[in-house]
Amino acid sequence: xxxxxxxxxxxxxxxxxxxxxxxxxxxxxxxxxxxxxxxxxxxxxxxxxxxxxxxxxxxxxxxxxxxxxxxxxxxxxxxxxxxxxxxxxxxxxxxxxxxxxxxxxxxxxxxxxxxxxxxxxxxxxxxxxxxxxxxxxxxxxxxxxxxxxxxxxxxxxxxxxxxxxxxxxxxxxxxxxxxxxxxxxxxxxxxxxxxxxxxxxxxxxxxxxxxxxxxxxxxxxxxxxxxxxxxxxxxxxxxxxxxxxxxxxxxxxxxxxxxxxxxxxxxxxxxxxxxxxxxxxxxxxxxxxxxxxxxxxxxxxx
Numbered sequence: 609x610x611x612x613x614x615x616x617x618x619x620x621x622x623x624x625x626x627x628x629x630x631x632x633x634x635x636x637x638x639x640x641x642x643x644x645x646x647x648x649x650x651x652x653x654x655x656x657x658x659x660x661x662x663x664x665x666x667x668x669x670x671x672x673x674x675x676x677x678x679x680x681x682x683x684x685x686x687x688x689x690x691x692x693x694x695x696x697x698x699x700x701x702x703x704x705x706x707x708x709x710x711x712x713x714x715x716x717x718x719x720x721x722x723x724x725x726x727x728x729x730x731x732x733x734x735x736x737x738x739x740x741x742x743x744x745x746x747x748x749x750x751x752x753x754x755x756x757x758x759x760x761x762x763x764x765x766x767x768x769x770x771x772x773x774x775x776x777x778x779x780x781x782x783x784x785x786x787x788x789x790x791x792x793x794x795x796x797x798x799x800x801x802x803x804x805x806x807x808x809x810x811x812x813x814x815x816x817x818x819x820x821x822x823x824x825x826x827x828x829x830x831x832x833x834x835x836x837x838x839x840x841x842x843x844x845x846x847x848x849x850x851x852x853x854x855x856x857x858x859x860x861x862x863x864x865x866x867x868x869x870x871x872x873x874x875x876x877x878x879x880x881x882x883x884x885x886x887x888x889x890x891x892x893x894x895x896x897x898x899x900x901x902x903x904x905x906x907x908x909x910x
Contacts, residue, residue: 738809745811749773752852764856769804776805777821780856784864789828792870798823803859804883805852815846818855819886824879828868833885837893838862839902 750773756766763782769775779800783790792798802821808814818841820834829837839845840858862868 741809745807745809746773748812749807755851756853759853764853765800766852774807774811776807776852778803778805778852778856780860783860787864789863789868789870792872796823796870796872798870801825801863803856812848812850814843815841815850816852816855817841817887817890818859819883819890820881822880824871824881825863826869826871828863828866830863830866830868831893832889833883833887834881835886835889835893836862837897839897841890842894842897844898845902 753766756764761782763780765779765781767777767779769777779802781800783793783801793801801823803818804821805816805818807816818836820830820836825834831837836859838859840847840850840855
């Protein structure tokens with residue numbers, strides 16, 4: 609029995625020793641590679657499902673804390689009103705109590721600042737504009753005086769009322785010598801027809817107000833108070849290119865065309881014209897002629 613067991617052990621030992629070593633090695637190595645491959649696949653699979661920590665470099669979506677912070681940053685400019693700059697606040701607070709009250713009534717923001725600025729400097733604009741208009745009017749009237757002084761025919765002459773450059777008494781020395789008005793002037797020893805011209809602030813862009821002072825005239829487009837019915841003396845018919853000389857020549861033509869005469873009626877001839885009456889009459893006739901039209905005779909008719 610013991611001998612049989614020894615033989616069996618020798619046979620197993622022999623089989624193990626005579627077995628191909630390459631086959632034995634490949635069998636063991638293949639198993640190792642297979643296990644290694646399985647381990648590698650498992651690692652890759654588990655690595656593919658591995659999540660990055662919130663807020664990491666590879667995280668595309670922000671974490672809970674970061675998302676809330678960004679949302680708050682976006683809503684902050686909408687909910688919070690803009691704060692005014694220090695310079696604007698100082699400008700809005702400048703000025704007296706009236707200016708500050710005007711800015712407060714207008715409310716905050718650009719509108720309030722504009723209202724405060726207008727209240728503070730609004731009074732300066734009319735003053736500067738009036739100064740400019742006065743300069744333009746003065747230069748124009750000085751030139752007009754010089755041109756009239758150079759007239760060779762002594763058609764008209766000018767006297768300043770109370771040394772005012774803007775209030776003139778103008779003497780009309782000549783009318784058409786073939787007219788009945790000229791004959792009346794000779795018979796009554798009337799050397800001139802006296803008129804008054806006052807120039808508004810925006811002259812020469814608006815016409816002067818012109819009226820007859822003496823003698824008292826009838827017809828010739830001279831109405832109550834000495835008002836003169838001429839379209840060019842209205843804002844609608846006026847042009848800044850008209851000179852005082854041109855206006856007076858047109859008036860002389862109108863007197864002749866309208867058959868103007870010196871009033872010789874007892875009592876009425878000595879009644880003087882008044883400015884108040886002339887202004888009221890002129891205002892009325894302007895409304896009438898704007899409705900029905902104007903008729904002004906050309907200079908050639910005089």
